[in-house]
Amino acid sequence: MSRPGMKKWRIEMEQKRVEKLSWKLKLFWPLFGISTSVAGVVTGYISYYASDYMGISVALVGTLIMISKIFDGFTDVMAGYLIDRTHTKYGKGRPYDFSLIGYWLSIIALYCAPRMSVVLSAAYLFIMYTLINSVFATLMNCGGAVYMANALDDPRQSVSLISITSTLGTLCTMVASIILPQMLDKLGNTSAAWKTIALSFGIPMMILGMLRFFMVKEKRNSDVKNERIGFKEMLQVLAKNKYILLVALINCWCSIGCNLNINTSTYYCVYIMKNIGLQSILSLSMVSVILIVILMPFLSKKFGTVNVMRVCSLFGAFGYILRLFDLNSVPLLVASSFISMVGFYTFFSFSSAMVIDCMDYGEWKTGKRSEGAVAATQSVCSKVGAAIGVGLCGFLMGMAGYNGNLDVQTAGTNAMIIALSSWIPAAFCIVEFIMLKFYKLEENLPQIRLELNDRRNIK
Template sequence: MEEAKKTKKDRDDRVGLGGLLIWNSRGISTAIFVLVSSFLMIYCTDTLKIPAAMVSMILVVSKVLDGITDMFAGFIVDRTETKWGKARPYEIFIVGLWLCTWLMFSCPTGWSTTVKCVWIFIMYALANSICMTFLTANGTPYTIRAYKDKQIVKLTSYGSIITMLAAVIFNIIFPTLMAQIATSASGWSKLILMLAVPLTAIGLLRMIFVKEKYTVDTGKADGEKLKVKDIGVVLKTNKYILIIALMTFVFNFVTNMGVNVYYFTYIVGNVGLMGVLAAAQIIVLPLALIFPKLIAKFSTINLMIAGFLISAAGYLLNAIAGGNVGLLTIGGILTGAGTVPASMLIGLVLIECGDYNEWKGIHRMDGTMGSINGLASKVGAAIGTGALGILLSAVGYSGDAANMPSAAITMIRLLYGIIPMILYLLTALTLKGYKLNKMMPQIKADNEARRAAVAEKEK
């Protein structure tokens, strides 16, 4: 009998390859959107001829809007109740995400610089402040209502292979397609459309096939309805989400600077070799296969700390590599391997933050947890891209290899090596303050006991 129960439990914890593919379909779509967005700066500066500093201002101003929409998107998701569930309906925003992305990269060159800036701002804001905001806010609530604990670990760990493989394939193929197709404004529009159509279809798969099956306690013992003021309550009560948000900010600042294309254009001298570097990173994919065992032994947060230290070593190699493709490849492998835990396992620590909220007797606010982290992600990405433009403008970046000042070359080198190395070392140190990994056994036990008591009382 005991063996039969164990077999049934193991069967219930299974996900299957099909389940992994379907669940991570939207993750693939949004991951590639983030990668495509990192090329916005060079599209604006080299194709639309917009000054880098002006592009930076567009990104920074759009984040003011993001700061408003992010917090309230999570709150809206947390309050939602529909026949399709709490979070599932918001997957539809993937359509708007790719439509706005295509329009963003389809700006007519005949417009004035001011009109171009307005167009880029509107499309970038719609894509990020509205569409991506709701797609980020619904992630954790959707996950915990569609799968159980062990399934979630497997989905996050093994599913990261699928998402990362898609990103690697993109990084291999896109530079070549960019060199062949994106040689003009119309070429950019065509290239992005080639991506937008299939990635919209792929991104809708989990909304179509994955239902919300489980009811999750909100965490508020007295059943009080969620209010706007609860956003402030959770920020005051839960310092751990702020630590995670800081990590996410730095991670996205570094990975979205978009300095890679400048480095390979002006230091290596061959932008097509970015594909070679991306191909080499495939060897880190098997790491995700052992994540469940590593998480059980060391905890998710410790894997993230180790990852940032490994990435810092990779950026040190980048700093001394110059145009040596061999060293750059090793550096790229290390930076890629190190960022896997932070990029692929973030959902697990967000769930821990929700569990902590419940344990403290406040609303779980899983959507809001996702929004706080999403805000940090997008602000980090925008400031990273914006900082690149401002710093390059400050050192006289010309956009012309023949007339490129040495100060611009030095800045590109620093942004590709020393600066991200320092930021990642500081991030690893900050993550030492995250203590929930040690508290989770007690938190889970207490939460389960409280839920059982509530269920018994309602009988």
Template sequence: MGKKEKNPKAVGAGRMLAWQSRAISQGCALMAIGFLSVYCTDTLKMNPALVGTLLVVSKLLDGFTDIIAGYLVDKTNTKWGRGRPYELCIVGVWFCTWLMFSCSPQWSTVVKSAWILCMYALVNSIFYTFLNANNTVYMVRAFRYEEQFVAINSYGSIISMLGTVAFNIAFPICMSRFATSASGWSMLMAMFAIPLTIIGLMRFFFVKETVDVDVVDENGEKEKVNFRDVKKVLTRNPYIYIVALIMFVSNFVMNMGVNVYYFTYVARDVSKMGIISAIQMIGIPAVIIFPAVIKRFSTAKLMFVGCFVSAFGYAINFFSGGNMVLLGIAAVCYGVGSVPISMLINLLIIECANFNEWKGMQRMEGTLGCVTGFATKIGSSIGAGVLGVLLSASGYVGDMSLIPDSAVMMIRSLFSIVPAVLWVVVAASLLLYKLDKLMPQIKSDNEERRKAIAEKTTGQQEG
């Protein structure tokens, strides 16, 4: 009996795990930074409005660094590949995150502010920027087939989601034990930073770039990327801005950091936060049906439905208080609703790159990744910034016995009404995303053009 032939379009378990390792590490880092606001207000005793302002100010660098990073990644050509070398930035993410949570309460407000601003800017404006820029660039050169893209962004994302959910369960438990002082916060971050840095480097060591997808000219020569190509992409591809809006809202909601305030001052038990994070895992198995749904409908339509499910879940939060049944139902809803976006967003970026090629432009996956990466960071920082400003305006004080009703109502609204409205806005924007309908024609035309150039080049070489 003959040996069963291996499916070339399949992604092996080992390669799948290695690819998702950095997503686990990076996702956990984002979750950790989501606790920065409560660390600054309750441990360092900094004014919430000041903290929010610092986080927003740090974003002034991002408009510049994101475009530069995308351009540099698109131009990179090393023996390791184009996107792969930038995987090393995960080391900088975790090192600076640890430093960010190692600030001394004894320092003056000016020194504290400068320290937090500097570390936060390094994480977001430098290291995280390059990780966003290289992700799609790396993926389309490490995997050859569309089925592999769908697999690693659906089935594979279960691995990264389980990793971040495990972090969300473990971190609040460890936080209640260790994060009772500034030194405790530093120790807590080190406990997670060291192993997650090692995990985050697995993709770099075990997944190589082996696929050539670069656009070639009529003579078969690879077209060189220049800064004019960046301008073309930013002005001629409207769909990437819809993808950017999706990422902005997703990260605004996820990184507001209001959860810990809600479970402290409304539910009055921060340990329940870990339980709710565990309940969100119920939505993960839904990913099993994603490839079939995408084939019949599209990635964008799947996200459209997810937005409304998320909005419904957050609306329930407003009436939940400390009721674990209602909080659990809400968590299942926005957990299920967020899965398509968190797992499949790279598929939309690839569609935008295919659109660029169809319109006669460079694919520019790095630049596209930076547009969405910029939106991701702006969303997370403005979320944290808005949280600080609104808490301060509502009269928030970091004391259970002194917190006014106005601050409690603000916390409830930020945990429910605000994200519900934002997800409805995203759903409306997806109605303008037309690439899912155009994609069959785009892929066909791109393939015919590449085939024609390859035949012409072969003919010239034979002649």
């Protein structure tokens, strides 16, 4: 057999060989994701809590959150640099799971905010929100991607592991999204109720999430893994990794669109549908995400992960537009939410697999495996996008005349709430579809990984 023929045969054989996930990974890895998914539900009410219970104007809330999230850019870069220089007996990314404790404690502290002046309340919100996202979430996100890359026997297992984690995480998100509004309604929708809710979710989820650290070890090593990369060299390595830059850009864009919609959801139920209890019903729309993540391992093998993401982005755009046909129809709103949910969340759910692929591409391209920096690049852009989304939402709501002290908002405010819940996120989904077209790494990965293995064997 000729050398090109032999190489093609090896690539085909490598594509067929994928080791199965161990029972320990299947059982304990998703627990951390469940904890952070539930935390996402709780923190999703921060804007509402700050404006209606801490007495901070919605425009100021959006501005503070935006500034805090932009600050994430600096902490993500430092986290990536720190992780790339971390080599302990517990591994490289695994030790950063302890950030989950600080993450939940900061969330609890935020919802237990004492009565203060507006200035002190704003300062308290900024500090707590910065701790939650800029410090603890940053370390968890950057460390988690590196942890996964080194806990797997084969990087192609990432889609299956993410599928399991996302399925369970989405189910728990859905359950928490149903329970939280009902708890709020029964406890009286007061500041004391928010304290009870934060503690009820925070303590058990903190304990559950930490089980991953104690039960899952890092075991995958590469010959370049222990190299210490300087800050300047780290930036040079990233500049040559065009695919992580593209993934980061898409993540930023999707985070803007998603947060515009998420941060308007409560207002939509309260002021457009006149029923905050609909939040619980709309939470059932997460079922569509569960279906996608369950099917993704099969769909990914047949059509490719990126192609599935692109189709889902079009479904998302259609779903957001659908609710405009009858603004007073609850069934149409539920159907719209069910369909639109896959628009952004399919990408969010499996972007970690793309990041691991980009780690391999970066090593193949430059000879340096800067795992922390690659993970940080995706993380920082996601947070900057979320910052822009939250800030833009608050800015637009403020411009439209939103006033949390009013039971009925003006026509202009209602029009803005509708726009932020329909055609604006739909436009973001369409652009997401176009951007994903430029991600070509997936089709070249078999050859890249084969060449990487050959290089490592030579060393």
